[in-house]
Amino acid sequence: MSDRIKTIQQFPFVFLASTMTSSDSELKQISTELEYISLKRQELVERKKIQCIFQELRNRAEYRQSAEEVVSKQHDIDSIDDKLKQLTERKAELQQSLESVLNAKEKNSEREVSSTSSQMTGVPGFNIFYVEAPPAIPAPSVILDLEKLPPRPCKTQCPECRQFITTETFNSVSSVTWLVCFMTALIGCVAGCCLIPFCINKFKSTTHRCPKCRTCIRTIKKL
Structure with a gap:
């Protein structure tokens, strides 16, 4: 027990770091995937715009297209719409996972800090300082000129x-x-x-x- 107290006294936040490593890696992975999804969605939206513009120009110019070309162009637009829908659903899932991980991380950090502070209250040579919030009224300015x-x-x-x-x-x-x-x-x-x-x-x-x-x-x- 004395060795545990000495360890906590020397390294009070080691236990917090060990529990937060996994959540940090998960947060990093979710953020990376969200960034990739955003870039991919932007790319697909631009492709869809280009396809629609080309289709509109062909229609206005009365360009004769075969049935295969019309079906192919429409198929490309439909596939882009399907990919956009999948990316949107995946983005919503990742955002929900991100919120749950952040909430769990916040609760764990509060629990660990409270338990660590309660354990270290009786440790000799360790004092807990409570910092008061700054006043809502701003401090008066000092005019040096x-x-x-x-x-x-x-x-x-x-x-x-x-x-x-x-x-x-x-x-x-x-x-x-x-x-x-x-x-x-x-x-x-x-x-x-x-x-x-x-x-x-x-x-x-x-x-x-x-x-x-x-x-x-x-x-x-x-x-």
């Missing part, structure tokens, strides 16, 4: 402290704010309406700042 920083907090690398941080943003009055204020005053909005641009962040500049070293990374101006 400071010229492409958006007007909102984002992840980037601080050029001063060289740390990867999420920037802090604050808005400040810019030339666009004063320009909009003067334009609203010129059109007659002098009863306090010209001060509205000072309350809207859309008309202000946005500055990105590092939350660790408090360095101003970039100021996004409207003009």
Whole structure:
């Protein structure tokens, strides 16, 4: 029993490989035959098309054919149809066999992995690690080009402290704010309406700042 445990500890997947060899060879053989059938069917379909085209051309040209030639051409087309039917049935059988082999292989691999893990749970020096699935929410992108920083907090690398941080943003009055204020005053909005641009962040500049070293990374101006 101790020798078996040592063997399993050193080669945990040897038993899986031995059981999967036969199924792998069978899968390879089925795949090869399926590929051959597909090529053969394509060849027969092309031959049938050519035979039908020649027959149609002869009929349109009023080409006089003997009874033997007509029977021979029709016999060729019928034989092609029979071969296509046989290949189609064989392809369906192979696909069904392929699905059954894949299902059996999957069940055997799951059974072997579960049995191997259960046997090796008590083996000293062997630990089983369970990997959690990645989160469904994608990770936020890190913008390294400071010229492409958006007007909102984002992840980037601080050029001063060289740390990867999420920037802090604050808005400040810019030339666009004063320009909009003067334009609203010129059109007659002098009863306090010209001060509205000072309350809207859309008309202000946005500055990105590092939350660790408090360095101003970039100021996004409207003009």
